[in-house]
Amino acid sequence: xxxxxxxxxxxxxxxxxxxxxxxxxxxxxxxxxxxxxxxxxxxxxxxxxxxxxxxxxxxxxxxxxxxxxxxxxxxxxxxxxxxxxxxxxxxxxxxxxxxxxxxxxxxxxxxxxxxxxxxxxxxxxxxxxxxxxxxxxxxxxxxxxxxxxxxxxxxxxxxxxxxxxxxxxxxxxxxxxxxxxxxxxxxxxxxxxxxxxxxxxxxxxxxxxxxxxxxxxxxxxxxxxxxxxxxxxxxxxxxxxxxxxxxxxxxxxxxxxxxxxxxxxxxxxxxxxxxxxxxxxxxxxxxxxxxxxxxxxxxxxxxxxxxxxxxxxxxxxxxxxxxxxxxxxxxxxxxxxxxxxxxxxxxxxxxxxxxxxxxxxxxxxxxxxxxxxxxxxxxxxxxxxxxxxxxxxxxxxxxxxxxxxxxxxxxxxxxxxxxxxxxxxxxxxxxxxxxxxxxxxxxxxxx
Amino acid sequence: xxxxxxxxxxxxxxxxxxxxxxxxxxxxxxxxxxxxxxxxxxxxxxxxxxxxxxxxxxxxxxxxxxxxxxxxxxxxxxxxxxxxxxxxxxxxxxxxxxxxxxxxxxxxxxxxxxxxxxxxxxxxxxxxxxxxxxxxxxxxxxxxxxxxxxxxxxxxxxxxxxxxxxxxxxxxxxxxxxxxxxxxxxxxxxxxxxxxxxxxxxxxxxxxxxxxxxxxxxxxxxxxxxxxxxxxxxxxxxx
Numbered sequence: 090x091x092x093x094x095x096x097x098x099x100x101x102x103x104x105x106x107x108x109x110x111x112x113x114x115x116x117x118x119x120x121x122x123x124x125x126x127x128x129x130x131x132x133x134x135x136x137x138x139x140x141x142x143x144x145x146x147x148x149x150x151x152x153x154x155x156x157x158x159x160x161x162x163x164x165x166x167x168x169x170x171x172x173x174x175x176x177x178x179x180x181x182x183x184x185x186x187x188x189x190x191x192x193x194x195x196x197x198x199x200x201x202x203x204x205x206x207x208x209x210x211x212x213x214x215x216x217x218x219x220x221x222x223x224x225x226x227x228x229x230x231x232x233x234x235x236x237x238x239x240x241x242x243x244x245x246x247x248x249x250x251x252x253x254x255x256x257x258x259x260x261x262x263x264x265x266x267x268x269x270x271x272x273x274x275x276x277x278x279x280x281x282x283x284x285x286x287x288x289x290x291x292x293x294x295x296x297x298x299x300x301x302x303x304x305x306x307x308x309x310x311x312x313x314x315x316x317x318x319x320x321x322x323x324x325x326x327x328x329x330x331x332x333x334x335x336x337x338x339x340x341x342x343x344x345x346x347x348x349x350x351x352x353x354x355x356x357x358x359x360x361x362x363x364x365x366x367x368x369x370x371x372x373x374x375x376x377x378x379x380x381x382x383x384x385x386x387x388x389x390x391x392x393x394x395x396x397x398x399x400x401x402x403x404x405x406x407x408x409x410x411x412x413x414x415x416x417x418x419x420x421x422x423x424x425x426x427x428x429x430x431x432x433x434x435x436x437x438x439x440x441x442x443x444x445x446x447x448x449x450x451x452x453x454x455x456x457x458x459x460x461x462x463x464x465x466x467x468x469x470x471x472x473x474x475x476x477x478x479x480x481x482x483x484x485x486x487x488x489x490x491x492x493x494x495x496x497x498x499x500x501x502x503x504x505x506x507x508x509x510x511x512x513x514x515x516x517x518x519x520x521x522x523x524x525x526x527x528x529x530x531x532x533x534x535x536x
Numbered sequence: 537x538x539x540x541x542x543x544x545x546x547x548x549x550x551x552x553x554x555x556x557x558x559x560x561x562x563x564x565x566x567x568x569x570x571x572x573x574x575x576x577x578x579x580x581x582x583x584x585x586x587x588x589x590x591x592x593x594x595x596x597x598x599x600x601x602x603x604x605x606x607x608x609x610x611x612x613x614x615x616x617x618x619x620x621x622x623x624x625x626x627x628x629x630x631x632x633x634x635x636x637x638x639x640x641x642x643x644x645x646x647x648x649x650x651x652x653x654x655x656x657x658x659x660x661x662x663x664x665x666x667x668x669x670x671x672x673x674x675x676x677x678x679x680x681x682x683x684x685x686x687x688x689x690x691x692x693x694x695x696x697x698x699x700x701x702x703x704x705x706x707x708x709x710x711x712x713x714x715x716x717x718x719x720x721x722x723x724x725x726x727x728x729x730x731x732x733x734x735x736x737x738x739x740x741x742x743x744x745x746x747x748x749x750x751x752x753x754x755x756x757x758x759x760x761x762x763x764x765x766x767x768x769x770x771x772x773x774x775x
Contacts (some may be wrong), residue, residue, distance in 0.1 A: 129767075317561050
């Protein structure tokens with residue numbers, strides 16, 4: 090099909106002679122017009138939408154004459170992982186290396202949080218609380234629940250700290266490293282307000298800095314306090330948004346983390362300025378490489394476990410992250426989509442609020458027709474946590490099966506036996522970032 | 537074993553010069569949920585140790601004979617902890633209930649994110665005193681540093697001396713009482729009138745802290761102007 094025909098088929102407005110600017114395309118023009126009209130920056134949910142080098146730019150070298158594959162439907166390929174083996178008396182023992190990332194009750198409805206717990210528990214993995222504290226629903230339905238300690242300390246208390254199976258000190262997240270958060274007033278229901286000790290209906294800012302520690306030396310002492318309070322039972326994770334990943338990971342190890350979560354710039358958010366989402370942080374691909382470098386240099390790779398998040402969608406993403414050296418991955422945006430976010434079922438309602446299925450990112454607005462990113466009782470009631478949990482479990486199983494398929498093709502009897510040597514890159518950029526050879530060559534740019 | 541029991545006084549004595557901190561905290565945690573054990577404790581030679589008496593969850597008295605480091609009495613519930621010395625950063629952080637008393641001065645972030653209970657400092661507290669407080673009452677006899685009561689949500693901060701820059705920046709519903717000079721107010725923090733109900737509240741707090749020699753009418757009250765509660769672009773210059 091000719092380029093002009095293709096464009097016409099996609100956009101009835103186009104006519105011969107009309108040429109769209111690359112620099113000022115229709116999205117840019119619309120945003121300038123919106124900004125001049127509303128006088129406020131665009132706040133939205135979801136993650137980065139620009140194209141950045143990602144796991145799609147890597148390929149596996151399946152076994153052939155020089156390597157020996159495993160039979161896809163017969164031979165075992167292990168998927169289990171243990172997180173937090175460094176200091177904790179009770180590390181997390183998970184059946185699959187795909188976990189559910191922290192997402193707050195407040196950003197998500199209570200039934201959605203429950204569904205995440207149900208789904209994760211069904212397949213033997215963990216889910217995570219979020220800003221705003223732990224709800225009874227998610228604790229009850231999560232076999233393994235990671236309790237986040239965030240700068241805002243909304244909902245923070247020692248009872249829930251002890252009820253968690255692990256503790257995650259959140260320094261930052263990939264969508265907004267260096268930024269705090271904002272839960273807009275229209276998502277502050279009575280229950281959310283009570284959990285956060287604030288009046289209903291006002292914007293609730295989440296601070297960007299922790300209130301009681303300010304640097305890596307302090308963090309070490311903070312982690313020590315958390316260990317003392319929980320009698321050294323719980324694994325303690327440190328989560329960072331991907332920026333100066335090499336140094337952040339080394340400092341987190343020095344501070345005493347049992348495991349480190351590195352969230353790339355494609356990681357999702359419930360409410361952040363678009364300019365922040367798209368322009369701060371580095372992609373998950375180079376962040377993974379830098380994190381593994383940092384751990385290897387310290388002799389701590391596999392001693393301190395690495396959990397990678399930010400744009401994990403398929404079993405291929407899982408397998409590639411593990412091949413580069415991660416111990417596990419986390420999913421957030423993909424989990425919401427699996428539960429029904431952006432479903433065509435709600436397309437008519439998405440259109441009524443100015444969006445469309447496949448494009449909906451106004452998670453901050455609280456008007457989610459799928460009942461997931463809302464505190465509106467009527468909308469939340471549409472979401473069935475049992476069905477949502479089943480969808481999460483199905484999706485996690487598919488991710489795992491896909492990753493196993495790729496691992497067996499590479500001759501690996503466990504997902505953690507995947508290695509960088511199994512990968513090549515499709516682009517010069519991804520070869521340099523992942524430090525694997527450009528396909529068909531032995532060239533690793535910068536190596 | 538360096539843990540001694542004085543049957544004459546009924547006070548359990550733990551010397552941190554010879555007993556690991558872990559052992560002390562483990563024994564104190566063992567008193568949660570009404571478990572039997574000593575109700576009065578004395579801790580000797582803390583020598584600036586961190587996390588002394590954190591995570592307590594029992595109606596007990598703990599006397600610490602000396603200076604402590606970071607996070608003393610962090611996340612305390614029910615217990616009364618008295619420090620006969622100075623305290624490092626994060627004193628009584630996320631205090632849930634009970635009382636924490638420091639007879640010397642406290643470093644930064646004293647009472648940070650506290651949700652209940654009472655924190656009393658006889659001397660000065662440093663920067664960020666009462667940061668993100670969520671229901672705790674804090675009474676400082678001396679002065680506090682900059683950014684105190686930053687994003688303070690609920691509870692009362694009482695300062696008998698002076699206050700540094702940016703008091704109550706981005707404050708929500710917390711109530712601040714200051715007897716001395718305020719170097720500067722943070723965004724959305726304003727002085728409010730001291731009515732009889734506030735005098736009465738202040739008198740109760742001063743009495744609980746043991747500072748009833750201070751006259752509540754000598755204080756001024758500060759709180760939120762509530763202009764930044766919902767984001768408006770016209771307020772951008774205030775942030």
